[in-house]
Amino acid sequence: MFTLTNKVALVTGGASGIGLAISQLFAQQGAYVHILELNQAQAQTVADELVQQGFQAEAHAVDVSKQADVVETIQAIIQKHPIDILVNNAGVAHVGKAHTTSESDFERVMNVNVKGMYNCLFTVIPHFQSKGGGVILNTASIAGTVGIPDRFAYSTSKGAVIAMTLSVAKDYLHDNIRCNCLSPARVHTPFVDGFIAKNYPGKEAEMFEKLSKSQPIGRMAKPSEIASLALYLCSDEAGFITGCDYLIDGGFVKLNN
Known part of the structure; x- marks a missing residue:
């Protein structure tokens, strides 16, 4: 169960934290993993380690907030082989309330956490349509649905991720494209x-x-625990699941009262 043999997966922000755990687990389960990361050296180190362990992985330097860069990188990958899975994970954090968040900080968070995900969706969805389907998993957060102190910009961006997930799941239901998101608490x-x-x-x-x-x-949470849920949602075993936001939060949302 949960094999990704002969699957090709893109993982943005795939060389650190949750993204790293997902890249490692997906490769171990048989996927050919393309790690899209702002830090080229960090991504290359992860890819090299996976290859040395006998798995399949490549590193790509890309700024997800720049659509031209995203399109160029992903189209080059598509020319090599069809993509089956997109894990939209790249993101940045910010501490601050509405009146203490500068315009530049707000724009930085939105450019990466929202526009960055849109750029990947914009590029990958037509490919999924042409090949007859695909799987998308977005990394959201409990901050998108509950009030977290001093996380105005971050919470705003993650609320947008949840909305994008539902929109994509609805719009491409009949293209055999599944789209879900994860909402972790602290990892x-x-x-x-x-x-x-x-x-x-x-x-x-x-x-x-x-x-x-x-x-x-x-x-x-441990990053590996988030990766395990990501693996399930991107596997064929989750073929009946789309348009869902999965809490993985140690009881934070439902039990913290």
Whole structure:
């Protein structure tokens, strides 16, 4: 079950955090993984490691916020082989309320988290239509549906991701294109460690425990746990699932009251 043998997958932001875990798991399950990443060196390191382990992977440097770059990169991949799966994962975070978020910061978050996903959808969907179908998985967040303090721009962008997911699922239902999204709570990634170190120097352990316990289950998610759900939703076993936002949040949304 859950094999991706003979499948070709694109993973944006696929060289760190959740994206890295997805790239690794999809490759292990037989997919030919194309890692689209702003940081070329980081992506190449991940791809090289996967190839050395006997899996299939390639790295591509691309800024998802620039449509021309996205189109050029993805079209080059399509020329090599058809794409079966798009994991729209690339994203950036921001801390701030509406009145403390600068215009430039708001635009940066929206350009990557919303426009970046749109650019990939814009490019991949016609290909899926021409080949008779495909699977899209977008990375959203619980911040898109519940109030998270000091996350105005980020929450706005993730709410848009959920809306895009539903729109795409509806519009392309009869093109055999499935589209779902994941909404994780806090996931323990290097970003989280860096965020704590930057904003709470000297209180790292205390803040890590506080953030961990904000999930009723008492800890943050592991990237591998998010990747496992992504694998299921992108596999043939999930063929009856489309237009869904999957909470993977340790009980945060339903039990945190």
